[in-house]
Amino acid sequence: MNIFHRLFMLYLYLCTPILFVELSLFLYYAFKNTPIPSETKDPVKLRLYHVVSLLVFRLGKISERLGICSQITFVRFMLNMTPAGEKSNLSIRDTKFEHVPVRIYQPTSPFTQPRKGLIYLHGGCGIFGSNRGYERVCRHLARKSDSVVVYVEYRLGPEHQHPAQLLDCLTATTYFLNKSKDYGVDPNSIILVGESSGGALVAAVCRELVKRSTTPKIRAQILIYPFLQIMDLSLPSHQQNQFGPALTRPRAMKLGLVYMNANIQDVERLMNNAHVPEFMKMKYKKWLSADCIPEEFKARGYKPPPPIPFSKELYEQTRLNDETMLSPILDEDAIVQQLPQTYLLTCEYDLIRDDGLLYKKRLEDNNVALTWNHMKDGFHGLIMFVDTGPLEFSCTKTAIENILKFIRGL
Numbered sequence: 001m002n003i004f005h006r007l008f009m010l011y012l013y014l015c016t017p018i019l020f021v022e023l024s025l026f027l028y029y030a031f032k033n034t035p036i037p038s039e040t041k042d043p044v045k046l047r048l049y050h051v052v053s054l055l056v057f058r059l060g061k062i063s064e065r066l067g068i069c070s071q072i073t074f075v076r077f078m079l080n081m082t083p084a085g086e087k088s089n090l091s092i093r094d095t096k097f098e099h100v101p102v103r104i105y106q107p108t109s110p111f112t113q114p115r116k117g118l119i120y121l122h123g124g125c126g127i128f129g130s131n132r133g134y135e136r137v138c139r140h141l142a143r144k145s146d147s148v149v150v151y152v153e154y155r156l157g158p159e160h161q162h163p164a165q166l167l168d169c170l171t172a173t174t175y176f177l178n179k180s181k182d183y184g185v186d187p188n189s190i191i192l193v194g195e196s197s198g199g200a201l202v203a204a205v206c207r208e209l210v211k212r213s214t215t216p217k218i219r220a221q222i223l224i225y226p227f228l229q230i231m232d233l234s235l236p237s238h239q240q241n242q243f244g245p246a247l248t249r250p251r252a253m254k255l256g257l258v259y260m261n262a263n264i265q266d267v268e269r270l271m272n273n274a275h276v277p278e279f280m281k282m283k284y285k286k287w288l289s290a291d292c293i294p295e296e297f298k299a300r301g302y303k304p305p306p307p308i309p310f311s312k313e314l315y316e317q318t319r320l321n322d323e324t325m326l327s328p329i330l331d332e333d334a335i336v337q338q339l340p341q342t343y344l345l346t347c348e349y350d351l352i353r354d355d356g357l358l359y360k361k362r363l364e365d366n367n368v369a370l371t372w373n374h375m376k377d378g379f380h381g382l383i384m385f386v387d388t389g390p391l392e393f394s395c396t397k398t399a400i401e402n403i404l405k406f407i408r409g410l
């Protein structure tokens, strides 16, 4: 049975009265309870985005219950349905860097000097994402910055476990650093770009290359509302933005656990950091705690999490004991000091806003050149709306313009 047959069956099932009522109630509550920031210029679109993203996961759950396909398969399929965007003035081709599939976007206009090269590491919790879903963003970046963009199709979880994702990204990056001249790219102008969980990959690749003293060096890293750590899951932004828009706290927890193949039902204790042993909390407090978040970001109500007994099981299942899982936020100063120039975008209405703010502090404390934009009306996922015409948010336009400005200035 192909996916279209399955979707047609899902459609038939959805027409049955019980499911119809279930879905109607679901939509009603999702619509009613959408958190809409007062600053937003596009309240209707934002509500739509929130409801549709919840709905996709819900339909995925229903199709799983009916034995049609797994929730993950369903969500992946839906993400691939997004339009590809404007193709003109670009040559696009698929190839492999070593064993890693990549898609390369090259401007067709003649060039007088070698171009910049952007390596794009997509988000999606390490579970979702394919070149189809990110086509628009890559095309936009290549055309507007006149750079060569390399989209990396790294292996996804939970089929492929950590550190497969990081290893693929490292392989693709070192290959491109070495072979960039074949693509008309200056090896000293290679920039890594990542959003959400792709931000974690970008930061981790940069730190690995620093540790290996690789030359040529990465010119810059661009982190767009990055996910960067799982050691404190009760930061102010986790509390303030727990209901979304789109990325809700329970959803993020569940997806993280799916990615790690962890069998944990009790997300509540995880949210209160029961997975972190006391010695780790103490050791990393100076870099990773609500104390490092400026007061202005706590204004929308923040309560320190209640003390909670440590759970060895949670500790092991979240793999905090795994050295390779250690966040770049927790690297020693000697490593952080050597990181490339950084562009960081944070959004006020983002569950993981504070990951970015904590990383920002580490970079600043270590004198790494940093360009920081904080979008007061921004939300997690805004970059996905680039070049979507009437669906594009005004904050999407501002964000992408700022990123392009940074790239052009390098």
Ligand SMILES: *[C@@H]1O[C@H](CO)[C@@H](O)[C@H](O)[C@H]1NC(C)=O
Binding pocket: 086, 088, 089, 143
């Ligand atoms: C493609 O290039 C031509 C010539 O430089 C330009 O006029 C046109 O606007 C470009 N198209 C897009 C979509 O950028």
Ligand SMILES: *[C@@H]1O[C@H](CO)[C@@H](O)[C@H](O)[C@H]1NC(C)=O
Binding pocket: 174, 175, 178
């Ligand atoms: C770079 O390319 C050279 C020659 O093509 C090769 O010998 C070397 O191993 C490559 N280095 C990396 C890091 O891939």
